[in-house]
Amino acid sequence: MASFHYHLGTHTKEQYDALDVSLRDPDDPTYINRAVEQTDDILHSATRGVFWLSEEEVAELEKDPQILFLHKDPDRNPDDYPRPPEDELHCMITETYRYNEPVKHHPRYTSTADFPTTPDATDLRRCGYQLLRTTRENGPKTKREIWSSESTVATANIKKYGTGKDVDIVCMDNGTWIGHIEFINNRPVGESPTDYIGGNVLPGGGICDVLSLVHDGPYYIDPDWFNAAPGSRLETRWDGTTVPTESEARAWWGSASNRSAAFASFGTVTISSSYTRLRAHGDYATNPYSGTHGSQCGSQIYGRTHGWAYNANKWMIDGYSNLGLGLTLVWDVQKIFHQAKPVNPNYGTKDPTLSSNSWGYRSSIDSSGFGFHRTGGSISYSTDGTKPRFMRYVGDVGDYSRMKSEFLPSSIVTSAKEMVDAGVITVVASGNGNQKQVAWDHPDYDNYWHSSATGHFGDGIGEFQFGYQVMTTTNRPGFPQNAGATFADPQSYTIQVSNSGSSAYTMTGTDRLGSVSGSNPTITINRGDTVSFVVNAGGHPFYIKTSAGGTGTGDQVQFPTAVSQGATSGTVSWSPNQRTPSTATGASFKYICSIHSSMQGVINVRSGNVTNPTINVGALDDEYATGSKERKVNYSDMGNMIDLFSPADGSLAAYIGTTTSGVPRFDSTYVSKTGNTNWSDGSTGSPLNSRDVRFSGTSSACPNACGLIATIVEFNRNWTVWDIKTWLGTLQNQDTTNDFYDIAEETTADGTGHADLNGLQGATARVIYQGGTYSHTTKDTVVKDVSIGNGLSISGSINITRD
Incomplete structure (x- = not known):
């Protein structure tokens, strides 16, 4: 039998000393009838040593109860004890730089004058303040430590430790122009992040990273169905990606008979023929039907220069434009996608799904009626100006005096809850109404308005928000801020x-x-x-x-x-x-x-105890308060239901193809997969001009937060929304005495504190950043082939585990 270096250990020093003497004595046959060579005496240990032993001798020695362990020495037998990858062992987060050199970070966008009319190479990869403000290094700092003034452009590289790899992110908005250069991957070396991967999850090697969840998702979920008849079911997109034809994609969603048997039970969704690729996301030469908002959101989620999650699996849905999918179906298609998508073979699990939602329902309230604040009874008002202050300033700056209210049960509420319950991590814009949103145990939770001095918020007075009946609450989260809410x-x-x-x-x-x-x-x-x-x-x-x-x-x-x-x-x-x-x-x-x-x-x-399983995002201002304090922007919602605040007002984002709006980019155009203006679908022509634009509102805060969260979930693939909320609680909050503007929370119905639109009103001064405390749980799957000889079979249960 073969001999090896074996590491031997005993329970006590006395046991080891006796064994050591006996094994090395040629005349002592107690254990082995020869002199055993000790190859390492490990003098610093009283109970261990390394000996040259045969496998047969080891089998006999293992029977001795004095021996605590006896196995091949790991250091001398590396093939038997392979060293795990470094990222499986260390407890630190490895930070790398996003680029090979510093780039510009603009702290504000007050007008186009903040940017050059003719950008040069120094403007390549420029960004707003959303990335540099939220790095692990800068997150705990004050904003003024990064930008000494509102007009000072910082030139710095970006330290990061996640890119959203192997995470599905859905930009659920209106149209997203996927022909913007932010989403194009055949760029020169140095123009993209150093570890940028590029591409999408479908075959063909397309030069555009973004896919339509409705039109392209079926091929990702069920490739066998489409590959069985590629001539009639598949086509080549303009960028080179192999995608389903629109009719076959609609058929897959709409009928269980138009998909593989394995997916027949996932349910169906009827997709209108008016919902087309060109209308939803355009192409290199065509803008989407309505994409001025979704294009900005998508770029800040997963754009090459504007977003954190530039290596994510990038998806889009036009949910609410006039030709969009519709705000009930969007929940259903995301749920089915999440449940039916394939297992990632690198991990043995499905990739996490995040949904970014920079939209929300609200409506104007009656200009006369009664307000009810805590236990104070009714307060009459006859004009907007005589409303009690807890109502008067809602929507006063950013939302045309409109207000969010809690929805009554409906199809949209139920479909959203089903998606959230399925495990889709749902990130939402809190809203631009300067509205206080509070948790179930806050004294303001049941505040409301009514047309009657004796009415209450739940009595169904006929208040609607775009067709859906709501309660007349003033401080509960609206929709989709409370998507999936339930009693705990x-x-x-x-x-x-x-x-x-x-x-x-x-x-x-x-x-x-x-x-x-x-x-x-x-x-x-x-x-x-x-x-x-x-x-x-x-x-x-x-x-x-x-x-x-x-x-x-x-x-x-x-x-x-x-x-x-x-x-x-x-x-x-x-x-x-x-x-x-x-x-x-x-x-x-x-x-x-x-x-x-x-x-x-x-x-x-x-x-x-009502749980709200969404990540509810408030917006930061690009302007400082007195004393160069950072602050919530005046229109952002606040209150203790806001999970975090994210860069938003005056940030920089991509825009639809244009030559006039926004500001020009240094990298404004690109070529096809073949290096010219001949495109993979047979069309020809130059791309529309790619430009950047000012983006503000909680609509910007939401995608910035969503992309960053994806870089954390990348390393914690089994996390739920509650794990994310726990992680957020480990971030270092801002100092509201010296660094971040706040006032005392207003507790009365007509107190003057309601008029201070930058106060947090009980919200935590938490600026999201790539930090905090969490476990690095992602592991690659080890695949081992198992062969079974002829005539052999296996029955019963087999359990395979790994640590």
């Missing part, structure tokens, strides 16, 4: 009800506060809970009513109604929901006998 810990409580004559109901059971017992006890539950009163009180009909309710059958709870009201023997149950008033506004309910007024008690409904 709904409970069910059962209470036995009997009677003590006609003087009281007698109860036993439990509620949110614990045990319930005695005569006419107070019941406390949360929204989302279900309380069931098991009634055994003959002659005493049991009702759940509003606090104003008396005997009789009037004033029963309506939002929602209770089941089996008026029972004398049976179960009356009630499940209050988001439409139900709570103790936050001083509301209460009662149970009461419809005949005897003495048989009644209070039901307190508290605000339930």
